[in-house]
Amino acid sequence: MLRFASIRLVSLSLSLLAASIVIFAVVEVIPGDPASYMLGMNAQEDTVAALREQLGLEGSIVTRYFTWVTGMLQGDFGTSYTYRVPVSELILARIWISLPLAVYALALSTIIAFPVGLIAAAQRGKATDTGIMAATQLGVAVPNFWFAMFLVVIFAIKLRWFSAGGFPGWDEGFWLSIKSLTLPAIALALPQASILARIMRSSILDTLDQDYIRTARAKGLTRRQAITRHALRNAMIPVLTIIGMQFSFLLAGAIIIENVFFLPGLGRLIFQGITQRDLIVVESVVMLLVFAVITVTFLVDLAYAAVDPRLRRR
Amino acid sequence: MRLPRTLILGGGLFAVFLAAALVSFLWTPFDVEILNIPSKLQKPNAVFWLGSDHLGRDILSMLMVGARTSIAVAIVAVGIGIGLGLPLGLWAAANHGSWLDEVIMRGNDLVFAFPSLVIAILITAVFGPSALNAIIAIGIFNIPVFARISRGAALSIWTLDYILAARVAGKNAVRISVEHILPNIANLLIVQGTIQFSLGILAEAALSYVGLGAQPPTPSWGRMLADSQTMISFAPHLALFPGLAIVFTVLGLNLMGDGLRDILDPKIRRSRR
Numbered sequence: 001m002l003r004f005a006s007i008r009l010v011s012l013s014l015s016l017l018a019a020s021i022v023i024f025a026v027v028e029v030i031p032g033d034p035a036s037y038m039l040g041m042n043a044q045e046d047t048v049a050a051l052r053e054q055l056g057l058e059g060s061i062v063t064r065y066f067t068w069v070t071g072m073l074q075g076d077f078g079t080s081y082t083y084r085v086p087v088s089e090l091i092l093a094r095i096w097i098s099l100p101l102a103v104y105a106l107a108l109s110t111i112i113a114f115p116v117g118l119i120a121a122a123q124r125g126k127a128t129d130t131g132i133m134a135a136t137q138l139g140v141a142v143p144n145f146w147f148a149m150f151l152v153v154i155f156a157i158k159l160r161w162f163s164a165g166g167f168p169g170w171d172e173g174f175w176l177s178i179k180s181l182t183l184p185a186i187a188l189a190l191p192q193a194s195i196l197a198r199i200m201r202s203s204i205l206d207t208l209d210q211d212y213i214r215t216a217r218a219k220g221l222t223r224r225q226a227i228t229r230h231a232l233r234n235a236m237i238p239v240l241t242i243i244g245m246q247f248s249f250l251l252a253g254a255i256i257i258e259n260v261f262f263l264p265g266l267g268r269l270i271f272q273g274i275t276q277r278d279l280i281v282v283e284s285v286v287m288l289l290v291f292a293v294i295t296v297t298f299l300v301d302l303a304y305a306a307v308d309p310r311l312r313r314r
Numbered sequence: 315m316r317l318p319r320t321l322i323l324g325g326g327l328f329a330v331f332l333a334a335a336l337v338s339f340l341w342t343p344f345d346v347e348i349l350n351i352p353s354k355l356q357k358p359n360a361v362f363w364l365g366s367d368h369l370g371r372d373i374l375s376m377l378m379v380g381a382r383t384s385i386a387v388a389i390v391a392v393g394i395g396i397g398l399g400l401p402l403g404l405w406a407a408a409n410h411g412s413w414l415d416e417v418i419m420r421g422n423d424l425v426f427a428f429p430s431l432v433i434a435i436l437i438t439a440v441f442g443p444s445a446l447n448a449i450i451a452i453g454i455f456n457i458p459v460f461a462r463i464s465r466g467a468a469l470s471i472w473t474l475d476y477i478l479a480a481r482v483a484g485k486n487a488v489r490i491s492v493e494h495i496l497p498n499i500a501n502l503l504i505v506q507g508t509i510q511f512s513l514g515i516l517a518e519a520a521l522s523y524v525g526l527g528a529q530p531p532t533p534s535w536g537r538m539l540a541d542s543q544t545m546i547s548f549a550p551h552l553a554l555f556p557g558l559a560i561v562f563t564v565l566g567l568n569l570m571g572d573g574l575r576d577i578l579d580p581k582i583r584r585s586r587r
Contacts (some may be wrong), residue, residue: 011420053498110464141512143519146539148555149546157547177489221378252429256520260543270432271524274439286436 117200139194244300321573327566389516395456403464
């Protein structure tokens with residue numbers, strides 16, 4: 001187990017290293033110098049040079065890359081070009097919107113998908129199953145931002161149950177904040193729940209074909225007992241993998257959904273950074289998202305190896 | 315052989331949008347680049363079948379041209395995925411266990427680790443928003459998908475007796491890959507191709523929704539949704555139709571993928587029942 005964990009840890013670090021190089025390289029290609037962009041067209045050359053110095057834009061690409069990476073390792077993400085505050089501050093202010101949103105959506109998606117997938121599997125081939133499969137097929141095809149727009153029309157504009165957008169801030173009260181994240185979370189969760197329910201169903205059906213289920217039925221268990229006592233636990237393995245993967249989709253999806261609901265999260269921060277040529281913000285936020293995704297994948301892998309010794313031998 | 319219902323239904327749905335896209339090259343009810351402010355924001359009626367937008371453009375015509383954008387972006391993105399991913403996968407399989415295989419597969423893992431939409435946003439933001447950059451951004455993430463699937467399938471075929479026979483006959487790895495492996499994994503590629511196609515349509519819609527896809531005046535479904543957002547409370551039809559176009563195209567492709575898999579992959583056909 002320790003050997004497996006350390007091998008995975010090395011590959012995790014290599015992935016992060018490679019990711020940081022790719023992100024840095026891509027962002028470096030952005031045409032236009034942030035310093036001259038910030039100072040406008042009529043800026044003096046020496047002013048621009050001074051600002052470049054101040055922003056840490058001087059020096060070779062390699063030096064700047066190492067400054068960036070070593071800084072990040074110490075929690076220093078640099079200083080935003082436009083806001084003139086540490087990037088870590090900007091990220092900290094916004095991550096408490098994007099992260100809860102993704103977790104909220106993941107929870108919703110799981111809560112919806114489990115019973116739905118289970119019912120479909122238990123009713124295989126019957127009308128309920130067909131209906132559920134058709135509904136999930138539709139759910140997979142719906143773009144979440146479009147669904148979000150109609151959620152706003154129905155629940156915010158017509159029924160006035162929720163606000164159409166914006167975020168009050170956690171200081172204004174926990175439930176108020178949760179409430180403002182509810183529509184975005186539903187919009188994010190629906191397509192993911194459809195995917196998860198389908199996987200849940202097929203995973204249970206796969207386990208139902210196994211010999212040990214036949215044995216369980218032969219010794220007199222009902223179909224329901226066989227599912228709850230034996231099939232469910234084994235069917236969870238692929239389902240958990242997908243849940244781990246969905247976290248990354250949800251974090252990325254949150255970026256788009258934040259735009260629909262005007263939520264000041266990481267997604268808005270990236271878009272502002274892009275339009276204002278605030279490269280350091282863009283780089284750091286993207287790196288953070290990639291870090292989150294790679295780490296979650298790593299933890300899921302580790303969790304499996306702990307549960308299922310067969311997986312350690314890869 | 316009886317065709318699966320999913321294939322007929324899905325194929326039919328997709329064919330409608332494909333036909334709309336093709337017809338739009340020759341004819342659309344109205345010119346989508348000409349503004350007609352006096353007849354703005356009309357509800358669906360006899361003249362404007364699906365209504366008109368805030369600039370008086372015909373929604374149906376815009377949807378038809380938008381279908382062109384969506385389908386073209388997704389097709390080329392799948393093409394990039396197959397064009398680069400397939401040779402890489404075959405190459406890795408032919409050199410199974412060597413450092414080359416390792417490098418290709420680890421590179422794939424790396425691309426998989428990235429949240430694709432975030433990187434697509436980054437790429438289109440850096441190189442400027444355009445349909446071409448959207449294609450590249452979506453296409454890059456198709457490469458590892460096809461590399462992995464063709465490597466996996468090819469590996470199992472490499473162990474078969476007729477490959478051994480071909481090697482004894484003096485064929486090299488490239489010829490074996492092209493003449494014997496490729497025809498045997500084509501089914502899988504077609505099925506995966508439809509899935510990636512539908513994902514590509516969704517990704518293109520998301521990118522153009524945030525303004526990073528095809529640029530105006532070229533109509534695109536995502537862009538139409540973004541434009542309609544501020545008017546949705548009094549003109550919901552502006553948001554309804556482009557959204558439905560996306561849903562039905564993606565649904566059609568997904569059903570088609572399911573149907574094709576039922577026909578082309580006997581293993582899955584048996585286990586599915």
